[in-house]
Amino acid sequence: MEERRITHDDEVEVQSHVASGGLSSYELERLENIRQNQVFLSSIKLFEATEELRQLNRPKPSQRRLVRTKSAVKETLLPRKSLRLQHKEPETLTLPSELGALLVTPRKPPGPLPLEPVNMEEGSKLPSQLLELWSEGSTEERKTWLDLNEYSSALKSMRATEGRVETERIFSAAFHPCASSLLMATGDKLGKVGLWKLGGDWGDGGALLFEPHTGPVSCMAFSRAQPTQLLSLSYDGSLRCMEVEKAVFHDVYGSTVGLRTFDFMSHDCFTLVVGNCLGDVAIVDRRTPGNTHESLHLLDPKTLRCVSVHPSQKHYFAVAGSKVVNIYDSRYLKKTRCRAISRLHGHSSSITSAYFSPCTGNRVLTTCLDDHIRIYDTAARTTTSPLVTSIRHNMQTLLAKPSAVWDPKREDCFVVGGVFHSHMALAFHESGELQHSFIDREDLHEVLSAIAIHPTRNAFLGCAASGRLHVFSD
Template sequence: MNHIKEMTPPADNDDVGGLRRSTRNKARMKLTIFAPTTEVFTRRRMKYSSKDNNKATKRKVTHVDSYIENSDAGRPIGLSSYELERLENIRQNQAFLSTIKLFEAREDLNQTATPKPSQRGRKRNPVCSNSKSSVREVLPPRKSLRLQNKDAESLLLPPKRHAMTSSYKKPSPTQKPEGPILMVPLTQEDWSPLPPELIKLWTEVSVTEEKQALDLKGYSDALKRLRTDKARVVKVVKDRIFSAAFHPCNSRLLLAAGDKSGHLGLWSPDCDWGGDGVLLFEPHLRPVSCMAFSASSDLLSLSYDGTLRSTDVEKAVFDDVYRVRKGLHTFDFLSRDCSTLVVGEWNGDVAIVDRRTPGHVSIYDARFLKSDSIQAVSQLHGHPLSISSAYFSPNTGNRVLTCSFDNKIRVYDTSIITSNAPLLTSIKHDMQSACWLSKASWDPKQEDCFLVGSMERPFKVQVFHETGQLQHSLRDKENLTTMQSVTMFHPSRNAVLGGNSSGRLHLFTD
């Protein structure tokens, strides 16, 4: 290489005592003595610079600034013009980003935390808690028998067991025992009377006034007055909410919710029993898919475990109403006094249950029980995929509301029963999130309107007219931060509830 000055020692010094020296020493000597030229130095700096992060780049720019200032008459030592031009571009870019305050905006975004979900409501059971703060038993230190100058104990091995016997585990029960179950909150070890305020509120006779349906403008204005806040967001059950219901009392609010683990939670925002007005029970062992209050303020809850139970707060028990082994899916009332129920089972069967009789004995004529002779009174066509829910309008039954996994909400006209019910409205709505968004529900006060949760951001609850017109969207950026899988109107008051997948209820009131 012409630009490197050769300073290798004379050849007569290479051999000492007839031994030839290693060439590595020469190379090392060259690397130590000779400084690389500007071109070699530039290539090394470029290779190092490609691995720098933002902080390292800032430090290097500061070093170059001081290096140029201390250079001799503006002539930098060991840097090429390309290296200087590149570092000057970096410095100008850093200055431009500082003028637009990009770094400050990035720090503000990093410091802005996502709103934490409400911690009000159900608390961990202090009796069953396994937290680190619990008091542990202090045991004496262990000492070996050898250190105590004692003979070793002779121990006999236990008899061998069959491999199948040692690995066998008793299967967990699929249902609660038959008969009444005491209403003992999970935060208590032993039974104790329920709060008197709960019993008084539960048994209060609701006064229902005949109200005419509002026009759409007045109805939309009433919806705009609904608000929520931190005090109206509470964790009521442990897991995802499958069902919820309003107590029909209109003097104070009382809400119930059932989750996927079989728990049933009661919450009143105006009371202080339990934790923040929440009481948690476990009347079932699998998801509580359906619940409703009867005309006599009796709460019925149905579970996938095949049990349908009635809540009696005066006796403080969950009583049996109906049970099967195959599992239940949903139910509804067939009479105004709510004494007769229609119950849907997982295998497709439909049972008619009369609560006034403890058992049922029926006589059928086998000559007329032919499956091929059963015909539907009416059919609702147009669903290419599975249907997650279907409900008649609550007061007249003139409409049927269906939700399907083809991302459509449909409204059918059933005012006149025909073999093929006409389709009134088809609304495009994201229903693919089957494990969160499951159904829409009618407003019993304005039965031509319904509400449903939305997957759109920011999260909201939407109210639609049967024609597909959006009436209002309930939202709150601070307190409504999750998708509401279960939504429902209060039967007489201007109030809406929403339940999410973490067991929290959101209450909107005026």
């Protein structure tokens, strides 16, 4: 039981009882013990601490009956007004600079980079045979308009040769136009550019690897006007040009946004259209000092998969968006709200690629994740281009999304990667008729992540996601 604290009144009462002899000796001893205990507790300030705890634990008054005044509500809640009803443009939000920097990975420093293979000893010179092939160019006339039966027979005569490059997943590939040997270029996931000669003995199995980028090399192409120049573009926001004779990677274009695709907009291949990961396209002139663009245009803020320039009328270019392919005229581009001169409808899912036919540009070939390959008639460039052919083809793969690529030697045939067992790729006529199946070893189950076709020879390159290269040639 808690002892009662002795107050001043208690002490007066005790003294009166003692004077009158009313307290026993036991009671007097008990009171003395209580007094001594109180002296001790007071010395350690226990009573003050107890009072503070009582004040803290005291329940707070209920606020159920507190009512907010109407004036306070009117001050805090402002009426909302629709920008549409006020005939005003919607406000645009911009990312802070520190967030925008996260759109690309750190890339190599601007300016030229030395052409040094990373899979050879430091200080090694480039093979002399590479220099000879690099400057050879094309010595044969373009093989076009073979009879369709003859073309099919030529495809069937091609044989497979496997090569292996110790690299990551390959995102892009291209054939050098030289005809005496097969010289190929590849771009991988980590920013490496490889040069591989079929049957070569330099580097690793005839492959030389360079590191001009730090992100996936999503697009590359040899200049058709100057085949000694290989242009490569990366998600790290850089576009570079390889020149073997000068042993350098030139800095063509740099962006704070990741780059996805490009194509040549002039016959001399000095003007480019470059698409980035935010849906913008930049017009770049390689002759202009520095690595900036001439102009930048917003086309689709959501997605931009591929750009393709008309082979003869270079001011027209096609853009593969989310579910529609748009054709633009570069002479009438604006900074925003660019209007397409023609649209290719009919896709029900994401479009992975769209390419003009290589000779006349009267067709556009598209691949879509709705498991269809489509060919459109773009000769008249009407507001809505009519669909010519639709071919069902399985696009549901995990590592790579197959893209159909025109054979540059023909106007009406293309090749697409296959996903069924040993069928590496399939060649089709624009009518949808299968011309040939490129079949490798029966125990091979790889999906091609990149495809390239030689511009003059009967040669086809398929790159697997594992880094393995498959060449079919006559």
